[in-house]
Amino acid sequence: MNMNIGDSKALGFGVFATGVWLFSMYFAGLAVFPFAAELSTISMLLAIALLVAGVAALLRKESWLGFFFILWSAASFASHGAAASGWLWFALALINFYLWLAAAKHGQETAVGLVVLLVAIDALGQGLSRVVGLDWAGFVGAWFGLAAAAAAYYVSAAVIVCPGGCNNLPLLRRREDPAQSGSAQI
Numbered sequence: 001m002n003m004n005i006g007d008s009k010a011l012g013f014g015v016f017a018t019g020v021w022l023f024s025m026y027f028a029g030l031a032v033f034p035f036a037a038e039l040s041t042i043s044m045l046l047a048i049a050l051l052v053a054g055v056a057a058l059l060r061k062e063s064w065l066g067f068f069f070i071l072w073s074a075a076s077f078a079s080h081g082a083a084a085s086g087w088l089w090f091a092l093a094l095i096n097f098y099l100w101l102a103a104a105k106h107g108q109e110t111a112v113g114l115v116v117l118l119v120a121i122d123a124l125g126q127g128l129s130r131v132v133g134l135d136w137a138g139f140v141g142a143w144f145g146l147a148a149a150a151a152a153y154y155v156s157a158a159v160i161v162c163p164g165g166c167n168n169l170p171l172l173r174r175r176e177d178p179a180q181s182g183s184a185q186i
Contacts, residue, residue, distance in 0.1 A: 008060065010159040012053030012069045013115070017152030019046040019076060020119060024145030027126065027138055047077035068099055068116070086130030089123045096120035111155050118148035 022042060025031035033039050054069030075092055097120045103113040125141015128134045 007159055008053040008056035008062070008069070009065065010156050012050060012057065012065065012156075013152045013159070014156035015046060015049040015053060016069070016072060016115075017149045017156060019043075019050075019072075020122070020145050020152065021149035024122065024142045024149060027142035028146065029139070029142075043076045047073045050076060064099070064102060071095060071099075086127045086132075089127035089130060093120050093123035093127055096123060109155070111151055111158070115148050115151045115155060118144050118151060122148055 019042070022031070023039075026033060026039070050069045050073035054066045054073055057063075057066035057069055071092075075088065078088060096116050100113055100116040100120060103116055122141040122145035125137040125139075125144065129138025129141070
């Protein structure tokens with residue numbers, strides 16, 4: 001059995017960016033989908049692609065990345081397009097905030113952390129819009145989603161352009177993990 005699995009970052013962040021971009025365009029009022037079936041079909045396709053990226057990341061022993069992709073695969077499957085519950089969006093916001101903290105603590109690239117933080121703010125806005133009725137929060141959240149999509153496209157493209165790592169590109173330098181360097185700070 002061949003265990004040489006390609007880097008799942010390009011696929012995962014590319015698919016994630018496309019999904020976030022499409023739904024953020026819809027939530028921001030910049031795109032109209034006349035049929036709910038279109039959104040449901042898009043959600044299912046995104047769920048499958050993100051699941052593949054998540055499993056590939058786990059097989060490469062990249063648990064943080066695998067969890068992120070599988071989380072959004074499940075969310076995409078559960079949401080069935082734009083009809084997602086506000087409480088699902090709140091849960092996604094909370095989980096992504098914790099993922100952002102983990103990314104910052106363990107030296108993930110700045111752009112990856114930025115994607116997670118921006119999408120957490122987007123999810124919080126969507127949750128506030130649906131649960132509390134603050135429509136402006138969903139609109140503002142959608143714009144954060146568009147920014148998250150742009151950052152995710154950047155990460156995906158950077159992985160394709162320099163598969164070995166891109167320390168010379170802005171926002172893609174890995175920060176040193178204090179726990180690994182032996183100089184842990186309190």
